[in-house]
Every structure is written in structure tokens, then in C-alpha cells.
Amino acid sequence: MFRNAADAIHGDLGIVQQDDVVIIISKSGESPEIKVLVPLIRNFGNVLIGIVGSTESFLAKNATIVLNTTVEQEACPNNLAPTTSTTAQLVMGDALAVCLMELNGFRSGDFAKFHPGGMLGKRLYLKVSDLYINNEKPRVLADQSLKEVIVEMTAKRLGITAVVDSDNKLLGIITDGDLRRMLEKTVAIDKVKAGDIMTINPKTIAPEELAIDALNMLRQKEISQLAVIDNGTYCGIIHLHDLIKEGLI
Numbered sequence: 227m228f229r230n231a232a233d234a235i236h237g238d239l240g241i242v243q244q245d246d247v248v249i250i251i252s253k254s255g256e257s258p259e260i261k262v263l264v265p266l267i268r269n270f271g272n273v274l275i276g277i278v279g280s281t282e283s284f285l286a287k288n289a290t291i292v293l294n295t296t297v298e299q300e301a302c303p304n305n306l307a308p309t310t311s312t313t314a315q316l317v318m319g320d321a322l323a324v325c326l327m328e329l330n331g332f333r334s335g336d337f338a339k340f341h342p343g344g345m346l347g348k349r350l351y352l353k354v355s356d357l358y359i360n361n362e363k364p365r366v367l368a369d370q371s372l373k374e375v376i377v378e379m380t381a382k383r384l385g386i387t388a389v390v391d392s393d394n395k396l397l398g399i400i401t402d403g404d405l406r407r408m409l410e411k412t413v414a415i416d417k418v419k420a421g422d423i424m425t426i427n428p429k430t431i432a433p434e435e436l437a438i439d440a441l442n443m444l445r446q447k448e449i450s451q452l453a454v455i456d457n458g459t460y461c462g463i464i465h466l467h468d469l470i471k472e473g474l475i
Contacts, residue, residue, distance in 0.1 A: 230259075234259075234263055242267070249274075250264070250277070250285060250289070251278075254280055254283060255283025274290045275290065276288075276293065277318050279294075279308070280296065295318055349438045349474065354434070361465065362381075363382070363388075363461075364386065364387035364388060365388045366420045368391065372415055372416075375420050376405070379405075385401060385465075386401045388453055389420050395459060396459070399453055400420060400424050401451070404423050431443060431454055438474060
């Protein structure tokens with residue numbers, strides 16, 4: 227919790243509890259409010275950390291722990307306003323926060339729990355299952371005709387269809403690119419079956435994987451879709467457009 231020193235000495239010290247650590251941030255460590263506040267904190271018996279720009283100041287001499295943020299020169303053209311000093315104090319605060327994260331074993335899962343909003347949180351909690359379920363699930367059997375493949379791909383509008391067996395196990399996929407490459411060959415297309423042109427062992431991802439991992443796989447393989455499977459069973463398709471829509475790119 228944050229309070230400025232002036233408010234603290236005019237009633238807001240009630241927020242300080244017995245086991246709290248109090249951090250006082252000051253450039254000079256000599257302001258009137260600080261000189262009133264510090265003895266009160268010491269009387270409470272709290273640990274007092276001074277983040278201060280003068281190690282000879284009143285705050286530094288009375289703090290339990292001193293974190294020195296002295297600077298040689300302020301960015302202020304008059305070398306008066308605490309400009310460089312405030313930057314040094316921010317850096318010290320970040321260092322304390324990172325140390326506490328390490329000591330408390332704070333991991334990416336905890337970050338996602340407490341920071342679900344924004345892009346950082348989304349990268350840590352959004353899963354493939356949150357996205358593919360909103361898409362159509364194009365599928366054909368291996369013995370279906372080329373016409374049926376094209377109709378299915380056109381109807382589901384993902385530029386891909388899965389080829390499955392009777393138990394919905396994934397056998398392969400057919401993409402728009404597979405169709406174009408097949409048409410470049412001199413074959414009797416009226417006799418072509420899905421199983422003849424499918425790509426076997428396609429790139430797949432499990433529903434519980436993070437969406438950001440799907441994005442990384444798409445980028446690495448330079449493809450735009452992944453088949454989603456759960457223990458070999460076909461679940462659906464996740465498309466690059468799904469990830470763009472969610473703002474992961």
C-alpha cells in the first residue's frame with residue numbers, strides 16, 4: 227500500500243500493521259514530513275527501509291536498512307529536481323520486486339493468475355482449447371472422393387480438412403496447397419481419393435497446450451493451421467487467424 231508522507235502523519239498511519247515492513251522513499255531524507263514520520267514508525271517497532279539519496283540524512287541514520295540511491299547529477303538542468311534520483315529509486319524498487327519473486331517461488335502460472343488482463347496475461351493462460359472450439363471441424367474419410375474433399379473444405383472455410391478413420395482418429399490433412407499440387411500432376415482426378423493426396427504425420431497440437439506455443443509452432447514451420455488432437459483423436463483446427471484475432475501477434 228502507498229501513502230505519501232504528508233497524509234501518513236495526518237491520520238493514514240492507521241494502515242500500518244504490527245508485522246508490516248515500511249519503506250520510505252526520499253531524495254534528501256530531510257523533509258519535515260519525513261522527520262515527523264520516522265520516529266512514529268520506529269515507535270511502532272516496524273522494520274524501516276530507507277530508499278534514500280543521502281546516506282548522511284536523518285532518514286538514513288534512523289532506518290533499519292538503507293538502500294542507497296545517491297546520484298552524482300540530476301537530469302534537471304539546475305541539478306535540483308529529483309529526476310535521475312527518481313529513476314534510480316524505480317530501479318531499486320524493481321530489484322526488490324524481482325528478489326521477492328525469486329524468494330517466494332513466483333512462477334509464470336502465478337503471473338497469469340494475478341495478471342489475466344492484457345497481452346502478458348493472455349500469453350500465459352490462453353489455451354488452444356479456448357480457440358479451436360469456435361471453429362468448424364472439417365473432416366473427410368480416406369476413401370471419399372476429391373469432389374467431397376473440395377466441398378468439405380469450401381463449406382468449412384479454413385483452407386484445410388482432416389482425414390480421419392471411422393473412429394475419428396487423425397490419418398492426415400489436406401490443405402489448399404495439397405489440392406493445387408495435385409492438380410499440377412497429370413492424373414485422373416475423378417479417381418482421386420482423400421487418402422491419395424493427404425499429408426500424413428501432419429503437425430498437430432493438444433488442446434491443453436498454450437495458444438502462444440501454437441503460434442510459435444506455426445511460425446517455426448511456416449504454416450497457417452494446426453490439427454488439434456487429443457490422444458490421436460481429431461478435435462478440430464486452430465488457425466493463424468485465431469491467434470491474430472486474440473492479439474497474440
